Amino acid sequence: PIKxxxxxxxxxxxxxxxxxxxxxxxxxxxxxxxxxxxCCYRLKFEGSHEYFNTTPDLVTIGKGMANGHPISVAYGTEKMKQAACQVYFSGTHFYSGAPMAAALAALEIIRTEGVIEKINHLGQMLKDGMLEQAQSHGVEVSWSGPLGIPFMRFPKGGPAASITFAGSATKRGVFLHPHHNWFVCAGHTEEDIKQTLEVTDECFAIVKKQIG
Structure with missing residues (x-):
């Protein structure tokens, strides 16, 4: 539900x-x-519609509910359930047990182990660190999105600066997409964020030379 x-x-x-x-x-x-x-399970366990205090008829979610295993779900109101019962459809992987087992396990971990809180903590750590680095290098950036789904761009340097930054990070072992939002995951650790910040500090210096 974000643009x-x-x-x-x-x-x-x-x-x-x-x-x-x-x-x-x-x-x-x-x-x-x-x-x-x-956004599923990154804003609120019950769903982003609860986070934004709205009531859709149907909600679609995907592999985020199964820690990356291939699965998709549509859930909704009783009215939609009645409509779905009148439609027949089939799928090749309907009976794949592994993704369903992974989803059950992942959902239990998300629900009981403070996953969203951890994602927000790590996301804040990443945001604070990178914004401080940008300021220290004299590079203007625009940071947007929730803590667990952030994105950063360079208003002055445009797409070319984003591509340089992301490419330089990739060469150093950190993948930051140049034009798609990033994902902070519960599998990340504070040490991962610290290592990422070591790399991004170098990348800001590279971009500074490029855009002046």
């Missing part, structure tokens, strides 16, 4: 946005579907 055009800031819905969407859907008999593929 992210390539090489642009992540945009979160403004207050009242989903109220307007819900109202428009109800008035026009349209199903309100929330795509929660990216």
């Amino acid at each position: 992210h055009d390539i090489f642009q800031d992540l945009e979160l819905p403004v207050p009242g946005y989903f109220d307007a969407v819900r109202k428009a859907c109800d008035e026009n008999n349209v199903v309100f579907i929330m795509d929660d593929i990216r």
